[in-house]
Amino acid sequence: MTQYPSLHMIIDGEQVSGGGRRTFDVVNPVTGETLAELPLADPADLDRALEVAQKGFAIWRKSTPQQRAAVLQGAARLITERGDDLARIATMEEGKPIAEAKMELMMVTGWFNFAAGETSRLYGRELVRPVGQRSTVRWEPVGPVAAFAPWNFPLGNPGRKLGAAIAAGCSIILKSAEETPASALGILQALLDAGLPKEVAQAVFGVPDEVSRHLLGSPIIRKLSFTGSTVIGKHLAKLCADNMIRTTMELGGHGPVLVFDDVDVDRVLATAAPGKTRNCGQVCVSPTRFIVQENVFERFRDGMAERLAATKVGNGLEDGVQMGPMANPRRPDAMEKFVANARDKGARVNTGGERIGNQGYFFQPTVLSEIPLDADIMNEEPFGPIALVNPYADEEAMIAEANRLPYGLAAYAWTDNVQRQRRLAAEIEAGMVGINSHMIGGADAPFGGVQWSGHGSEDGPEGVKACMVLKAVHEG
């Protein structure tokens, strides 16, 4: 039986803890009980990590594509071997069902293997110069990367950031969420065990604002990769401006799902309902605003309510559980406020709307319908298991609603009309659009948003290039 591990930071390959450092209690969201104490970095730890990252960059920028690929592929093999333990640890600290944690591990290994392949495709180009000058355009690693990863994909988020930096030839200081540290440590340890030089990747934890001010205030850091809320993303972008640090910002969304009356509603529900309860709705690309054509509105709303009400909620380590608790006490508090506010404004609660029990952070899968557009939940990312279902007359009104908010991460549309599919793909403002599918993303596809959902991409060739800079060399 997997035990939750004792916790540490990894600085210069050493496991760092104790020494009078402040600590943070990592909590099991099923019970609210403490799993372990996490040591938090003090300024001296961060200075040491920065100094080591500089050395790490000097080493790794000279590594060959084969060396980078071997580390990534070796780590992918180790992660697969250690998969059962890693998945259980992720479930213990984040709450998601174990099957979802295993899917997350496949995301990481898929990405490491893809990024390994990319190391040998980081081509530049040679320019045509009739006068005989030789001009080349090259990609070079950007430098030491700071990466701040959130708690909702405790394995996948750190994996994406580590894989990109390592494939590009950068060093990286990872600050994953303090609430889910053991998963991130497991991924980093696999890379070190696969032969990554200890200076290249390190893990610190701390008071987030202290860590970010310290690292982004240093001239050593050349790039920030952040995943989290739009509010914090904007704050970090301002901090980065002072040192002109490049950024990849993967921020919040408010996923619109357009359901037209030419599709089989049950076919949509078969993926939209489990899509909504996946990780308790704590997914940046979660389907959120169901924008349903009025002819099929009632069938869709009732079908969604029936399916969500039948979701088996419980401890994600137990067989058959489809949805675990929310990850931390802030989430059910937020859900209660969203539901109360929507109710006050006149929305209907078709199922759910309440906490479950008085232990842990459980919240019922919920359907709200006929929600006025000025309700908070129609404007702020819910990040929870609440489906918002409203009726609309026609395509024009549906597209207008999809594009109403300043977010643009993932959007989905269901229609069998091919001409309409093309119009939607062109007109919906989002970084990712799923047509008749909730499956978006993959190791080979860019993942990222527009407007307040951020900028830049993770995954795909673009995810590796995001840790690189261009240099044009002109030789006379």
Ligand code: NAD
């Ligand atoms: P939050 O905005 O305080 O934190 C989000 C993440 O950012 C956490 O991992 C946190 O550790 C980190 N963070 C916070 N302040 C930071 C700072 N100054 N420097 C560096 N990192 C910092 O809130 P939260 O309660 O953890 O989550 C609430 C909201 O965040 C959600 O409603 C959702 O909108 C968003 N969120 C988005 C994602 C995503 O995948 N895009 C993931 C987690 C949370």
